Amino acid sequence: xxxxxxxxLVCPAGSLPALRAAVDHGADCVYMGFRDATNARNFxxxxxxxxxxxRAIDYAHARGAKVLLALNTYPQPQSWAQxxxxxxxxxxxxxxxxxxxxxxxxxxxxxxxxxLRLHLSVQGSVTSHEAIxxxxxRFGVSRVVLPRVLSMSQVRRVVEHSPVEVEVFxxxxxxxxxxxxxxxxxxxxxxxxxxxxxxxxxxxxxxEEGADGRHSRLNGVLIDTYAPxxxxxxxxxxxxxxxxxxxxxxxxxxxxxxxxxxxxxxxVDAGVAAIKVEGRQRSPAYVAQVxxxxxxxxxxxxxxPQSFAPRAEWVAALDRVSEGSLHTLGALDRAWQ
Numbered sequence: 072x073x074x075x076x077x078x079x080l081v082c083p084a085g086s087l088p089a090l091r092a093a094v095d096h097g098a099d100c101v102y103m104g105f106r107d108a109t110n111a112r113n114f115x116x117x118x119x120x121x122x123x124x125x126r127a128i129d130y131a132h133a134r135g136a137k138v139l140l141a142l143n144t145y146p147q148p149q150s151w152a153q154x155x156x157x158x159x160x161x162x163x164x165x166x167x168x169x170x171x172x173x174x175x176x177x178x179x180x181x182x183x184x185x186x187l188r189l190h191l192s193v194q195g196s197v198t199s200h201e202a203i204x205x206x207x208x209r210f211g212v213s214r215v216v217l218p219r220v221l222s223m224s225q226v227r228r229v230v231e232h233s234p235v236e237v238e239v240f241x242x243x244x245x246x247x248x249x250x251x252x253x254x255x256x257x258x259x260x261x262x263x264x265x266x267x268x269x270x271x272x273x274x275x276x277x278x279e280e281g282a283d284g285r286h287s288r289l290n291g292v293l294i295d296t297y298a299p300x301x302x303x304x305x306x307x308x309x310x311x312x313x314x315x316x317x318x319x320x321x322x323x324x325x326x327x328x329x330x331x332x333x334x335x336x337x338x339v340d341a342g343v344a345a346i347k348v349e350g351r352q353r354s355p356a357y358v359a360q361v362x363x364x365x366x367x368x369x370x371x372x373x374x375x376p377q378s379f380a381p382r383a384e385w386v387a388a389l390d391r392v393s394e395g396s397l398h399t400l401g402a403l404d405r406a407w408q
Contacts, residue, residue: 078339078346080369081139081238082362085117085351090127092359094136097366101131102139102170104268104351108150109157110141111194112351113268124164137167141351143192145173145265155179162187170216171195177210190214190238194265196252198225200232207234214238214344219245223334223403227341236344241331242361243349244394245401246270246309246324255308255323260290271307278303287311304394328393329401332381335372357392364388 082098084090093101104110106118119127128138140161146154154176161169162184169187171177172194180189191197191206193216206212214236217226230237246253253270256263260275275290285297287306294311297303304310309323331338331346338346346369348361364385372379390396 081347083351088355092355096362100137108268238345241346326395327397330398336376
């Protein structure tokens, strides 16, 4: 294996308490968004106005942590000015980098803010070093966040040939969408992460108590029925249970979370620059717990990757906050790719 080097831990900050939890528990970077549709976690009660963002940046910088700002939705023609204004405000606030997906916004950033560091969002769906090179040479992108559709060997090849830093997801929920372009959410509600910044927007969600249990609906469509004592998940179409061929089950995908603890030595050896935690919509307690565990695990791996093995208490702590209390390596361990 190569000599281990620093790998950044990038953690979610959907609110100021969550940002503080991430920084205080060992995040090298936090990522956040403005309180509007310019980012892919546009839910009520989340995100930052300018004053809040300024306080958050001051808190993080005072403790040596970087702040990344997600502007990773795709502006519609009639709302272009809102996105460019958000980009200009991010530059004025002094964030360490902006996370973008739309080529037009990347062009705007490169032209008007040449000193602003640019990261290509996972929403950009870039999976090859040739595509990464295009974004680097055309817009000056310094880092790319890989979609969660590549095997470990594919990640290694991309990193080996990439002209810029590569960030990969290390923990958090999975879904079947093409990273931010959810046709399922659009089909049922007319809105999706790439249009309004939210998968299964909250205004379309309904909960009903029935004789057979709790029903969850999305824009009137029955997504699931939970037994009285069964934990209920947020009603997204891809995680719903439906009757198919006479059997009821998860037709698209089971609720589960990606966790790369088992692959940390391989990711470090491959040369990834950063490990990212998903979950800006999750609580400060979630952020604190996941950040603490991954900080300990990543530090242990960097000290001695050859002897690294996930501790049972790390796995248990992460499983407690995983969807369905289950974890997976997702596409990373799919040998057929």
